[in-house]
Amino acid sequence: MQIQKMEKRIEEIKGKLVLIGEMRPGSLNEQLTVCGRSNCRCTAPKKPQKHGPYYQLSYVHQGKSTSQFVQKEWVGAVRSQLANYKHFKALTAEWVDIALTLAKEKLRADKERHKGETLALEQKQRAIRGTRSRDMTR
Numbered sequence: 001m002q003i004q005k006m007e008k009r010i011e012e013i014k015g016k017l018v019l020i021g022e023m024r025p026g027s028l029n030e031q032l033t034v035c036g037r038s039n040c041r042c043t044a045p046k047k048p049q050k051h052g053p054y055y056q057l058s059y060v061h062q063g064k065s066t067s068q069f070v071q072k073e074w075v076g077a078v079r080s081q082l083a084n085y086k087h088f089k090a091l092t093a094e095w096v097d098i099a100l101t102l103a104k105e106k107l108r109a110d111k112e113r114h115k116g117e118t119l120a121l122e123q124k125q126r127a128i129r130g131t132r133s134r135d136m137t138r
């Protein structure tokens with residue numbers, strides 16, 4: 001990718017990040033449980049019906065993993081927060097990728113420019129030396 005294209009893409013990413021709504025990291029799991037009480041539908045010998053589904057949200061923050069139950073009425077909102085976080089992560093990961101490549105490219109371009117300048121300077125110095133040495137042979 002060209003430097004200009006990379007810079008443009010970073011600007012696009014910034015624009016998209018601004019639009020991200022509520023977010024949170026983690027994953028949501030559905031669980032069905034057995035309560036263990038006798039004569040409960042969950043342990044019925046024929047067609048047992050487990051309790052639930054219950055929704056458990058698990059996430060890792062600052063190296064600590066946590067999980068908590070989520071009320072059914074919040075499941076939709078939580079799913080959307082989780083999706084927003086994924087989007088956020090994908091965008092920032094792409095930004096970092098491009099930032100690293102961009103930094104490398106700029107450094108390389110700068111070196112090329114310096115190499116050109118150094119080469120021109122060396123040629124000039126050689127030319128001067130050449131004149132001098134010719135002078136000395138006289």
Ligand SMILES: [Zn+2]
Pocket residue numbers: 034035036037040041042043051
């Ligand atoms: Zn039960």
